[in-house]
Amino acid sequence: MSDYIVKVNKDLELLIETKQKDVRRSVIEQYIRCRKEKQMTQTDVANILGTKRPNITRFENGSYNPTLDFLVKVAESMGKEVEIKLVDKKGEC
Numbered sequence: 001m002s003d004y005i006v007k008v009n010k011d012l013e014l015l016i017e018t019k020q021k022d023v024r025r026s027v028i029e030q031y032i033r034c035r036k037e038k039q040m041t042q043t044d045v046a047n048i049l050g051t052k053r054p055n056i057t058r059f060e061n062g063s064y065n066p067t068l069d070f071l072v073k074v075a076e077s078m079g080k081e082v083e084i085k086l087v088d089k090k091g092e093c
Contacts (some may be wrong), residue, residue, distance in 0.1 A: 025062065027071065032060055034078050070071040 035045060042056040042090070049056075058064035066074075068082070075082045 021062075024065065027066075028062060029062060031074060031078075034080060038078055040078065045074065045077050049073050 017056045035042075041059065043053045046053040055064070059066055059070070068084075071082050
């Protein structure tokens with residue numbers, strides 16, 4: 001996967017693919033930590049979601065780019081919610 005660049009303004013270019021990977025990795029790490037705290041296996045999550053364990057494995061190892069629908073279902077399987085928000089960078093709106 002190669003990066004593509006979006007020019008935000010004359011001084012800021014954003015490497016979209018890199019940012020997406022960072023966000024995806026963060027979400028996956030949160031999910032794995034929660035799954036383990038709840039002592040759930042990949043099979044447990046797959047059964048709740050009505051999918052197969054290899055799909056959960058691919059999600060956990062980062063080889064699957066999950067849809068928002070998938071993330072919501074995974075969160076619900078552990079009694080969690082997905083929250084997406086925009087946050088300030090250096091006090092900007």
